[in-house]
Amino acid sequence: MSLLARRALAELAGTAFLVMAVVGSGIMASRLSPNDPGLAMLENSIATGAALVALIIALQPVSASFNPVVTLVEKALGLLDWRTASVLIVTQFVGGLAGTVIANAMFGLDAAALSTHARTGPALWLGEIVATVGLLLVVFGTVRSGRADRVAFAVGGYIAAAYWFTSSTSFANPAVTLARTITDTFAGIAPASAPGFVLAQLIGGALGFMLVCLLFPAPAPGPSVASALSAAPTPDRKVFHEPRNS
16 A cells, blocks of 8 residues: 555544544533533543544554644645645545544434534634634644654643633534534534634634744754654654655
């Protein structure tokens, strides 16, 4: 299997499991705590943050962005070409949709049902901008400062916290946002609300990119962002390489 194919498969599987964690834990939380939305969100946020840590650690040697905005920023930083970025983004969206279908099915629901949970308005859009800027700052700040081995814990902790301090409960991911339109459960978002969230995430992505460039104009010595989030060699890790034509 080629390097790009393995990276695409890692992004598909990782995004699918991330969405299963978000949607599945949301369904479970709403069933276990039907009269306590605060407790249900606590359960949802802990499960999501923990799953992110585990998935990034497991898939980091291959590819572990799980987020089109992160992938676009990698492209803007010159770490990916357009072909690679496009393939990874497509697989992230496909993986997210598959994750929702599987989560719904696991809990005996229709495989896909459009959400009726409206999430709209300037306050929530601002929340998504803030959530996305913060996510990019955590991801790229951790890696570009030479602490790539900590990115999984930084991202998982940030997302668990951002559930609570942002008005939107921190989607911060277009693939996850689209995937959550086809579950009419605790974690769902109405299809009509999704475009506003995605636009806010893209704005947050642009602002986050500028902030990262200002704060970390050059990566610290050691693994690059590409090696931290995708397949690249590090001193103590073996990876497989595609043969290159001389």
